[in-house]
Amino acid sequence: MTSTRVAAIDCGTNSIRLLIAELDPSTGAITDLDRRMLIVRLGQDVDRTGRLAPEALERTFAACREYAAVIAEHGIGPERTRFVATSASRDAENSAEFTRGVKEILGVEPEVVTGDDEARLSFAGATKELAGGPFAAPYLVFDLGGGSTEFVLGTDEVQAARSVDIGCVRLTERHFAGTEIPTLGQISAAKADIKAALNQAAEVVPLTEAATLVGLAGTATTVAAMALELPAYDSEAVHHARITLEQVREVTGRLLSSTHDERAAIPVMHPGRVDVIAAGALVLLSIMERTGAAELVVSEHDILDGIAWSTAS
Structure with missing residues (x-):
């Protein structure tokens, strides 16, 4: 079986990370082509206010623009790109604003996964x-x-x-x-x-x-x-x-x-x-x-x- 090139984005409370990888499902091998992290602190004050702060959203959107360019350089389309958003975006009242901004930049809708789904993805990785x-x-x-x-x-x-x-x-x-x-x-x-x-x-x-x-x-x-x-x-x-x-x-x-x-x-x-x-x-x-x-x-x-x-x- 031939390898598959994918883009994975994990957007958490503190950081947003990108992995561009070649995967071989027949052997379970994963080869990193690009792995990077930016601290955006999306969850700034969410515990206190229940909302994503405007400056936190802008930091995150700036990171998404950088990642969009990297994904394009590797020739990966939306069908092989997955954006998973975790704790901060689950908790925020204005998560729709976050979702809309990410989709406009990357062409994929962020999946605000449950804590249990997050746990299963972590375990698999x-x-x-x-x-x-x-x-x-x-x-x-x-x-x-x-x-x-x-x-x-x-x-x-x-x-x-x-x-x-x-x-x-x-x-x-x-x-x-x-x-x-x-x-x-x-x-x-x-x-x-x-x-x-x-x-x-x-x-x-x-x-x-x-x-x-x-x-x-x-x-x-x-x-x-x-x-x-x-x-x-x-x-x-x-x-x-x-x-x-x-x-x-x-x-x-x-x-x-x-x-x-x-x-x-x-x-x-x-x-x-x-x-x-x-x-x-x-x-x-x-x-x-x-x-x-x-x-x-x-x-x-x-x-x-x-x-x-x-x-x-």
């Missing part, structure tokens, strides 16, 4: 290459985003999935806004929110039954890069790295006690994550403690790869 490898099934995959976190348990198929409203942007805006170094009281309040959300997830997804815990998205990859003490961000070094609970605890403590400038000076830190990474790391640590996992496997392949495969099929 993260686990397609794990079969037969060194990581034992079943897998508990979590995709820690800006506004929500998806939990999925499964082997070759999804057994249970749940999306809950904890993410690095949402928790930062709720508990750490206006504070450079969060107080013990603020951290305690954030932990209470996280605990409540994990209780919701556990109603549907068994959180302690997996053989391998797999973490996706920018918080997990950034914490992993810090734990590995990389001199610069290296996706190959991060992909499928094993990070211990002790390493995550140390990195989280460091981030929660650092100033904005100290976080910005970390070599692996993306500028768009500086103000939200501490809250994200706290969620990550809480997940590891709740699941009882001694280590975390970090994957660079996530919902974006899942979107790509769904486009091919």
Whole structure:
């Protein structure tokens, strides 16, 4: 079977990402032709106002115009392009404005997927290459985003999935806004929110039954890069790295006690994550403690790869 070239776009609360890939369904091989990310913070203040801010929409539309040019350069038409929008656009009252703008720019309508659909796409992207490898099934995959976190348990198929409203942007805006170094009281309040959300997830997804815990998205990859003490961000070094609970605890403590400038000076830190990474790391640590996992496997392949495969099929 010949390969298929597709374009996949994942628009979340904090970032919008593009993947141009060649897919071979007969072997399960995915070859990146272009993979890029822009921090647009679409979910700016959505938790407080219930609406997408005009400036957030414009940042997102500017990114869409850039991505439209890249997709055209690769000769990919709308029939092989899929745009998936997640937490922020699900929550916003004015999501129709977002949908209309994206369609005008890219020629495809953004699919505002449910949290469960988001979870399944993340699972497919993260686990397609794990079969037969060194990581034992079943897998508990979590995709820690800006506004929500998806939990999925499964082997070759999804057994249970749940999306809950904890993410690095949402928790930062709720508990750490206006504070450079969060107080013990603020951290305690954030932990209470996280605990409540994990209780919701556990109603549907068994959180302690997996053989391998797999973490996706920018918080997990950034914490992993810090734990590995990389001199610069290296996706190959991060992909499928094993990070211990002790390493995550140390990195989280460091981030929660650092100033904005100290976080910005970390070599692996993306500028768009500086103000939200501490809250994200706290969620990550809480997940590891709740699941009882001694280590975390970090994957660079996530919902974006899942979107790509769904486009091919």
